[in-house]
Amino acid sequence: MRIKAIFVRILRQFKRDKRSLALMIAAPLLILTLTWLVLDQETYQPKLALEDVPEQLEEVIEKSELEIVDVDDPEQKLADSEIDAILSVEENSIHIIADNSKPNQTEAVKMGLQQVLASQTNGPAAEISIDYLYEDLAETTFDYTGPVLIGFFAFFFVFLVGGISFLRERSQGTMERMFAMPLKGWEIIVGYISGFGFFAVIQSFIVALYAVYVLGIPLNGSLWHVILITMLLSLSALTLGILLSSFAKNEFQLIQFIPLVIVPQAFFSGLFSLENAPDWVAYLEYIMPISYGADALKEIMIKGNGLPDVQVDMYVILGFSLLFILLNLSTLRAYRK
Secondary structure: OHHHHHHHHHHHHHHHOHHHHHHHHHHHHHHHHHHHHHHOOOOOOOEEEEEOOOHHHHHHHHOOOOEEOOOOOHHHHHHOOOOOEEEEEEOOEEEEEEOOOOHHHHHHHHHHHHHHHHOOOOOOOOEEEEEEOOOOOOOOHHHHHHHHHHHHHHHHHHHHHHHHHHHHHHHOOHHHHHHOOOOOHHHHHHHHHHHHHHHHHHHHHHHHHHHHHHOOOOOOOOHHHHHHHHHHHHHHHHHHHHHHHOOOOOHHHHHOHHHHHHHHHHHOOOOOOOOOOOHHHHHHHHHOHHHHHHHHHHHHHOOOOOHHHOHHHHHHHHHHHHHHHHHHHHHHHHHHO
């Protein structure tokens, strides 16, 4: 009977908390659907630009899984990631310049070219030489995904800690006492962001330094630029965490937002290729703050670019933060009333 009483109490608890019950059903379906959309893609077809390639070899390439793209400025298109490699032939030597910021595409180019050469049965085997567009410091999968992971984990933990901390301020009555003081809503929000943001800055320093100097993630750009981008991501995560904490009554309800808000960020952060995904799936990337931060970190750490090359990403991240701040002010006014 006592076991039955506990069982009935749990059922009644879920009956009262319909959001938790819905989350147990909806969240796995959402994540499975995103996984299917991102991973269930056709094999990627690498894009090549040809320079001084014999007509016979070009015909063989056209019949392979490699796609030949006719561009005016191959080097610039390669730098813009619009093509994956440039192929040229000198005597009996094949030379490739590859965009090594996208390791999956680079490997696809190598495999496709090997298949092309294997089909060539006449004449001596051609020698292949490969040069990389960016300094070849990355040797493992972790080296390429490291910049993305720096941004993702900084975003995730700042979101979690900031949201829970702000939630406790409300649940412990601190917020009500502030409302009794002559404080404006924006002063409260900016004050909390400044307080939590101080520790987010410290976290950004530690994460970036640890990733580069302890884990050895390659860095072709400026470490200070990496720290700046990580700080901007942390700011967007902090403002988002504070915003969503307004819709939670306890820590458990705040954690419920993780499968709906944080997990989808991972799918669109650059850890998975979206080259052959449906167009509407690729558009979801535009509403994910982490996608802009991860792109900026890759531009700096792998390609060695500076802030002028990632300023659009920076402005978008700041735009997300500003949007979350405005929404925080709106929810705070509603809560105050």
